[in-house]
Amino acid sequence: MSNCEMDMPTPCPRCGVVVDLHDMASHPNEFKSLVCESCHVAIEAENNQGLAIDSYGNKIAWEYLPDEGLLEICANGENIATWLCEDDPEDSLKAFMVIWNKAQALVTSEQGGAA
Numbered sequence: 001m002s003n004c005e006m007d008m009p010t011p012c013p014r015c016g017v018v019v020d021l022h023d024m025a026s027h028p029n030e031f032k033s034l035v036c037e038s039c040h041v042a043i044e045a046e047n048n049q050g051l052a053i054d055s056y057g058n059k060i061a062w063e064y065l066p067d068e069g070l071l072e073i074c075a076n077g078e079n080i081a082t083w084l085c086e087d088d089p090e091d092s093l094k095a096f097m098v099i100w101n102k103a104q105a106l107v108t109s110e111q112g113g114a115a
């Protein structure tokens with residue numbers, strides 16, 4: 001038997017590419033599901049980024065870089081903060097959003113007082 005033959009060719013349930021069952025990786029989110037290696041990487045990448053809207057309608061996009069342990073935060077398409085983050089990026093983002101919303105509340109109330 002040649003090395004390039006697959007023992008158990010199986011289509012990836014996510015993208016449909018046929019790979020050997022033994023080369024499949026676990027689905028990062030779904031217990032007991034398997035996906036191909038490239039889907040596994042893509043899903044992990046999706047898990048490590050997100051989008052939030054703050055109390056003032058600003059778009060906050062975040063991306064977690066697990067290799068560097070960094071959380072990059074962008075507001076309205078502009079990078080505004082890079083936080084060290086070694087555990088849960090969603091927890092760090094929540095902490096960031098508290099500060100972010102608080103600062104804006106101060107600005108708007110000061111402006112309101114002056115007007």
Ligand SMILES: [Zn+2]
Pocket residue numbers: 012013014015016017035036037038039040
């Ligand atoms: Zn796939």
